[in-house]
Amino acid sequence: MPDHDSTALLSRQTKRRRVDIGVKRTVGTASAFFAKARATFFSTMNPQGSEQDVEYSVVQHADGEKSNVLRKLLKRANSYEDAMMPFPGATIISQLLKNNMNKNGGTEPSFQASGLSSTGSEVHQEDICSNSSRDSPPECLSPFGRPTMSQFDMDRLCDEHLRAKRARVENIIRGMSHSPSVALRGNENEREMAPQSVSPRESYRENKRKQKLPQQQQQSFQQLVSARKEQKREERRQLKQQLEDMQKQLRQLQEKFYQIYDSTDSENDEDGNLSEDSMRSEILDARAQDSVGRSDNEMCELDPGQFIDRARALIREQEMAENKPKREGNNKERDHGPNSLQPEGKHLAETLKQELNTAMSQVVDTVVKVFSAKPSRQLPQVFPPLQIPQARFAVNGENHNFHTANQRLQCFGDVIIPNPLDTFGNVQMPSSTDQTEALPLVVRKNSSDQSASGPPTGGHHQPLHQSPLSTTGFTTSTFRHPFPLPLMAYPFQSPLGAPSGSFSGKDRTSPESLDLTRETTSLRTKMSSHHLGHHPCSPVHAPSTAEGLSLSLIKSECGDLQDMSEISPYSGSAMQEGLSPNHLKKAKLMFFYTRYPSSNMLKTYFSDVKFNRCITSQLIKWFSNFREFYYIQMEKYARQAINDGVTSTEELSITRDCELYRALNMHYNKANDFEVPERFLEVAQITLREFFNAIIAGKDVDPSWKKAIYKVICKLDSEVPEIFKSPNCLQELLHE
DNA sequence: ACTAGTCCTG
DNA sequence: CAGGACTAGT
Numbered sequence: 001m002p003d004h005d006s007t008a009l010l011s012r013q014t015k016r017r018r019v020d021i022g023v024k025r026t027v028g029t030a031s032a033f034f035a036k037a038r039a040t041f042f043s044t045m046n047p048q049g050s051e052q053d054v055e056y057s058v059v060q061h062a063d064g065e066k067s068n069v070l071r072k073l074l075k076r077a078n079s080y081e082d083a084m085m086p087f088p089g090a091t092i093i094s095q096l097l098k099n100n101m102n103k104n105g106g107t108e109p110s111f112q113a114s115g116l117s118s119t120g121s122e123v124h125q126e127d128i129c130s131n132s133s134r135d136s137p138p139e140c141l142s143p144f145g146r147p148t149m150s151q152f153d154m155d156r157l158c159d160e161h162l163r164a165k166r167a168r169v170e171n172i173i174r175g176m177s178h179s180p181s182v183a184l185r186g187n188e189n190e191r192e193m194a195p196q197s198v199s200p201r202e203s204y205r206e207n208k209r210k211q212k213l214p215q216q217q218q219q220s221f222q223q224l225v226s227a228r229k230e231q232k233r234e235e236r237r238q239l240k241q242q243l244e245d246m247q248k249q250l251r252q253l254q255e256k257f258y259q260i261y262d263s264t265d266s267e268n269d270e271d272g273n274l275s276e277d278s279m280r281s282e283i284l285d286a287r288a289q290d291s292v293g294r295s296d297n298e299m300c301e302l303d304p305g306q307f308i309d310r311a312r313a314l315i316r317e318q319e320m321a322e323n324k325p326k327r328e329g330n331n332k333e334r335d336h337g338p339n340s341l342q343p344e345g346k347h348l349a350e351t352l353k354q355e356l357n358t359a360m361s362q363v364v365d366t367v368v369k370v371f372s373a374k375p376s377r378q379l380p381q382v383f384p385p386l387q388i389p390q391a392r393f394a395v396n397g398e399n400h401n402f403h404t405a406n407q408r409l410q411c412f413g414d415v416i417i418p419n420p421l422d423t424f425g426n427v428q429m430p431s432s433t434d435q436t437e438a439l440p441l442v443v444r445k446n447s448s449d450q451s452a453s454g455p456p457t458g459g460h461h462q463p464l465h466q467s468p469l470s471t472t473g474f475t476t477s478t479f480r481h482p483f484p485l486p487l488m489a490y491p492f493q494s495p496l497g498a499p500s501g502s503f504s505g506k507d508r509t510s511p512e513s514l515d516l517t518r519e520t521t522s523l524r525t526k527m528s529s530h531h532l533g534h535h536p537c538s539p540v541h542a543p544s545t546a547e548g549l550s551l552s553l554i555k556s557e558c559g560d561l562q563d564m565s566e567i568s569p570y571s572g573s574a575m576q577e578g579l580s581p582n583h584l585k586k587a588k589l590m591f592f593y594t595r596y597p598s599s600n601m602l603k604t605y606f607s608d609v610k611f612n613r614c615i616t617s618q619l620i621k622w623f624s625n626f627r628e629f630y631y632i633q634m635e636k637y638a639r640q641a642i643n644d645g646v647t648s649t650e651e652l653s654i655t656r657d658c659e660l661y662r663a664l665n666m667h668y669n670k671a672n673d674f675e676v677p678e679r680f681l682e683v684a685q686i687t688l689r690e691f692f693n694a695i696i697a698g699k700d701v702d703p704s705w706k707k708a709i710y711k712v713i714c715k716l717d718s719e720v721p722e723i724f725k726s727p728n729c730l731q732e733l734l735h736e
Numbered sequence: 737a738c739t740a741g742t743c744c745t746g
Numbered sequence: 747c748a749g750g751a752c753t754a755g756t
Contacts, residue, residue: 584747599740617739618748624741625747707742 579609579618582730587619588668589733590724591626592680594717605720608727626668631691631706633663634684638691649689654681660688674733683716 583606590597590605602619603611637660641652654661656676664684665676690709699705723729 613739620740621748628742629747704742710742 579606579615583609583619584622586724586730587622588626589674590720591623591630591668592674592676593720593724595623595627595630595683596714596717597623597720601720605724607725627710629667630664630684630687631709633660633667634687634691635695635706638688638695641688641692642695646692649692652685652689652692654685654688656681660684677718679718683713683718686716687713 586606594601597605599616599620602616606615606619609615638652646652661676661681661684665672669676687709690712694700694705694709699708723732726732
């Protein structure tokens with residue numbers, strides 16, 4: 001085979017591999033991102049964290065004294081974080097598990113070391129994915145995909161896998177071959193094992209060798225494997241059990257926290273502590289019942305230390321139940337509570353984190369709902385404007401709901417909201433149904449309105465993104481696009497960069513939603529200022545770290561800060577910030593008059609639109625698309641005429657019943673409710689003849705032969721009737 | 737550097 | 747119809 005071919009093959013392979021890598025990187029970086037996000041979150045929670053230097057503190061908003069107290073408490077949790085941060089899935093649960101394991105005489109000493117470096121975590125993930133569940137990435141991807149248990153398992157499996165690998169490498173070195181099963185991913189393995197390994201060709205040969213390896217090797221290897229497998233199975237069983245226990249405990253901790261938190265936060269309220277208030281009340285109710293009957297049985301499963309903690313908490317709990325119905329007073333708890341709660345600090349920290357996260361989720365959720373509800377005249381029933389409650393995290397047994405809500409957030413919150421909650425290893429696997437729930441939100445937001453009256457919320461995006469989104473987008477955790485935000489590109493145009501942008505246009509009709517949005521915006525701002533650090537306004541930030549995904553889109557579409565600043569003063573005015581389908585329709589009708597409108601002209605004719613670069617370029621793009629279609633039709637029909645034997649342009653004319661006209665009319669005036677001006681027919685005819693002549697003259701061999709025609713046509717623009725300047729021109733035009 | 741425009745793709 | 751790559755003009 002010629003070298004050329006093999007080279008081509010190589011490059012192709014390389015290409016493909018790059019693609020693969022790309023995918024995996026998406027995956028890997030996604031997990032890395034989660035890790036990072038989580039790290040950020042935790043560091044947020046642990047201002048004194050030994051590893052993270054982010055000096056953010058959620059407790060910032062509490063008064064100094066209190067924050068100190070909290071810090072003290074949280075500090076105690078640091079020791080936990082250190083080891084587990086790196087691994088995305090490693091969390092409190094796994095941490096607890098570790099403890100348990102040690103207590104029970106952990107069988108896997110190396111477990112602790114696994115994933116101690118962030119890179120390590122990635123490698124592990126990758127390994128896992130590549131080996132165990134290549135075809136079902138969700139399992140290894142989603143941090144909350146499988147219960148933590150599986151993460152845990154995988155951790156161990158990983159280790160096993162590495163060892164197996166090592167063994168294999170040794171075998172190779174001894175001049176032995178691999179087992180066929182390994183050869184499945186021969187290239188990958190080789191890459192991992194011997195990065196500097198020879199040429200691809202070599203590896204190809206290697207692969208071939210692998211195919212026919214001695215049976216002896218196979219047998220011994222398989223023996224080894226099976227032995228390990230049994231071991232692992234055994235461990236796995238144990239771990240599963242432990243995990244379940246821990247989950248129970250966790251749930252209890254959560255309850256405790258809500259109690260504590262409830263008493264504590266009456267202070268926090270002063271600085272507008274998110275929407276916890278609203279949520280709290282609901283939780284409390286549910287919690288009250290749960291917490292009573294619940295903990296007894298599980299007490300016996302706790303560690304001694306935890307038992308004590310639990311006991312104390314229980315006592316407090318009861319006191320609280322008696323002393324204060326909701327939140328009144330109960331100062332004693334608060335006064336000495338945090339300080340004397342040392343042993344419980346850990347729990348408090350955990351639960352605090354959770355609560356905060358929940359709150360955040362809530363906020364975002366709210367925003368989403370507002371979004372979806374506002375434009376949804378057509379689907380108001382699905383998501384009433386502000387019904388956070390039911391999505392609220394129910395402490396006991398209702399994790400599912402919470403999870404769902406949370407995931408919904410992540411649909412566009414991946415970048416924004418690290419979700420430590422996954423780390424709690426919710427028992428339920430986020431099924432695809434979970435995620436599909438998120439769909440309506442995004443989709444609705446996009447699709448909901450427009451058709452009716454063309455609400456301002458970036459209608460242009462809707463038709464497009466809707467289907468792809470709903471069909472693939474968020475249905476599986478596989479597609480945890482680090483940056484779904486572009487979907488809401490325009491709606492996000494608010495100066496805050498929060499998903500509140502689009503209200504301005506709409507609020508005329510629904511001031512309440514405006515308020516709502518503003519409220520959530522402010523909340524959201526708070527959150528983001530905490531969790532996004534200094535980039536509350538740049539959704540771009542996070543994804544960029546994860547992967548440069550969609551960056552250009554954001555940048556080009558709405559990342560323009562100048563535009564943002566332009567917008568803000570107008571928000572609330574009558575100016576629309578997006579182009580609606582009606583605008584599109586109008587543009588199409590205008591095309592009958594002008595094929596090459598200047599941007600200034602567009603501005604005058606779309607006076608109801610708040611122009612910025614995005615809008616302008618979009619409008620221009622529209623007309624560009626119109627032209628494209630127009631010219632394509634012209635060329636098509638010109639060639640057709642030529643094929644039909646037409647020899648003279650004289651034979652070419654465009655009437656209202658010719659095919660070409662119908663095609664054009666169908667495109668620009670689909671409803672046929674607008675009377676196409678005569679002039680357009682003339683222009684079309686001229687265009688057709690231009691094409692005809694050019695083709696006849698053989699000019700079409702020149703790649704840019706059309707440009708000459710364009711030049712001619714662009715001079716044929718006529719005045720657009722004044723009526724088009726009216727924002728209501730459509731009604732006026734079409735009702736005539 | 738920025739924009740308008742084209743071409744291609746999905 | 748939108749995105750993105752690319753070009754040409756300023």
